[in-house]
Amino acid sequence: MSTTTIALGDRFARDLPELAVPWKAEAVPDPRLLVLDEALAADLGLDPAWLRTDAGVRLLVGTGVPEGAAPVAQAYAGHQFGGFSPRLGDGRALLLGELTDSRGEVRDLHLKGSGRTPFARGGDGLAAVGPMLREYVVSRAMHGLGIPTTRSLAVVATGRTVHRETPLPGAVLARVASSHLRVGTFQYARGTGNADLLRRLADHAIARHHPAAADYRALFDAVVAAQASLVARWMLVGFVHGVMNTDNMTISGETIDYGPCAFMDAYDPATVYSSIDHGGRYAYGNQPIVAMWNLARLAEALLPLFDEVEEKAIERAMESLERFKPLYDAAWAAGMRAKLGLPAGLDETVAVALAEELLTLLRDGRADYTSFFRDLATAARGAADPARSHLLDLAAFEQWRERWYATGPDADAMDRVNPVYVPRNHLVEEALAAAVVDDDLTPVERLVDAVSTPYDERPGLDRYAAPAPPDFGAYRTFCGT
Structure with missing residues (x-):
């Protein structure tokens, strides 16, 4: 494969030129592929082995696009925290073009962190390794959970330093979407x-x-x-x-x-x-x-x-x-019915009341949301008492549990919708720190492996199912710009 064999469509730019500013990605000093979703690449008709070559990596950072491609920065506005900005746009992003996947569906190939555009609004147009790997991990998890999502194809380190609160290694994210049309x-x-x-x-x-x-x-x-x-x-x-x-x-x-x-x-x-x-x-x-x-x-x-x-x-x-x-x-009610394993014939009012009462107990006990529902399926099999392990009000939970258990909950059905593994915040931070500080991508790869098939409990992955340790403390995330 070569760039000459890749056809990137430009329908968005042709249909809506008023919303598309022709632009090019900035040169990258020392591009190095960090992670690649090979299954996604193959689905897009891209050879994963070729994407790992110098030419493939240049495509992934936008400096080696195929002949005839027409990369553009897209224009859009937006309410940000309630305040309207009439001109936002792709300040650090580029739409390289459109590909057709194995199902015949058109998909955008889009970059984040590829340099300043006319929409940059004073920003540097760059991205750092940590936030781009976060998007890679979390979007992989969302896809594994079956939730509609843009998908991360690859993260490439640029060899450039990005200045935020501290100097950070730079990166470009290549992502795929049905489109980037927004409100x-x-x-x-x-x-x-x-x-x-x-x-x-x-x-x-x-x-x-x-x-x-x-x-x-x-x-x-x-x-x-x-x-x-x-x-x-x-x-x-x-x-x-x-x-x-x-x-x-x-x-x-x-x-x-x-x-x-x-x-x-x-x-x-x-x-x-x-x-x-x-x-x-x-x-x-x-x-x-x-x-x-x-x-x-x-x-x-x-x-x-x-x-x-x-x-x-x-x-x-x-x-x-x-x-x-x-x-x-x-x-939401249908989803909660499934999470609780409730039978289809159960009255909707009863089902919703059971769900809402349980959520009140979880809130009051500050129970871990993900692991509680997985443990509840075990309780449906008569093998666990999640109230004690999650520090719930024992008397109140027992009253709730008796009414829930009387409905005949389906534990196997619960396991199909309640994940074992999500990108737990302490594990995400651990993995990103290893990648950024130690240049070690192994923790990212292991975390992605766990969350990509979130409903299937597997041996050796216990720590990926465990709640955060008590000393993890209050958690804060940052937008990366």
């Missing part, structure tokens, strides 16, 4: 005042992601449904995105931008891991509310396409937006 993309298009651009963007989104949508309101309905399902899945596994700005919400319904993200340790709806989320706007328990708020911003951007009469457009937008909560509630 913020529509906000930008609406902000231009170009009605034709907004319409062409919506047509592009329908063709690429929601071809069954018969009109623009149906497009919005499809995005509402996709996001309701996605956020419910986040909540069910204890994932905290950390920075749910409108430029970080996709039209496809994929999780994007793994900055200050983390998986919850002790169950608490108020959990915040991001160092910059001082007010808790993006706390774990707020994620469904924020998702609906973001979708309202999308509706505002799409109003001219809903109806020429603004009052009618707003009425239609509100009708569609009001679908989010029942869709989310239904997805």
Whole structure:
């Protein structure tokens, strides 16, 4: 394989030139491949062995793109922590182009940390090894959990020093997505005042992601449904995105931008891991509310396409937006029913009450969210008492357990939806420190191996299933810019 045999499409740039600034990646002093998802590469028609060559690594950092490729920095706007920025865009990223995977689906090949673009807003356009490996680990875990996500193809060390609070080794992340269309993309298009651009963007989104949508309101309905399902899945596994700005919400319904993200340790709806989320706007328990708020911003951007009469457009937008909560509630309830192994015939009100009562017990006892549900399946088999090991209120839990056990929970079904392994925060930090400080990628590779098949308990991986040690302390994550 060579770059001449790789065809990178440029449909986004051709369809929407107003949103695409032609640009090139910066030269990289000493590129060195750190990690590569070989299965993903093969699915994209890329030879993993070739990607490990000098030419392949140059592709992964954007300095060796195939002839005819047209890399662009994408324009978008966004509400960041509630404040609107009319011009954000790919300040340190490039869309190299589009590939077609083994199922015939179009996928973006996109870089992060490839240098300053016209959207850099004073930033250096670079990325550090630690945050890029974090995205690699967590996106691999999300894919393993079956949650729609952008995927990390590779992380390449650049040989360049990146200056943040301290000097850090630089890196470029190559990631893959169904597209990088965001709520913020529509906000930008609406902000231009170009009605034709907004319409062409919506047509592009329908063709690429929601071809069954018969009109623009149906497009919005499809995005509402996709996001309701996605956020419910986040909540069910204890994932905290950390920075749910409108430029970080996709039209496809994929999780994007793994900055200050983390998986919850002790169950608490108020959990915040991001160092910059001082007010808790993006706390774990707020994620469904924020998702609906973001979708309202999308509706505002799409109003001219809903109806020429603004009052009618707003009425239609509100009708569609009001679908989010029942869709989310239904997805969450179905997921919780599965996590508790409840039979299909059990009344929905009873099932939801059991789930909510249990979560109150977990919050009051600060029980480890991931391991508790796995232990509960063991209890369904009559072999464990999770209340004692997780320090729950014994009397209250026993009352709950008797009612739950009387439903006849299916332990095997519980094991299929309750993961053994997630990227536990202490293990992520341990792995990143080994990679950055000691240039040792073994801990990253072992962690990725565990979380890539999260539901299957395997010998020798006990430490990847264990909660954080008591001395781990309060955890904070950083966005990496």
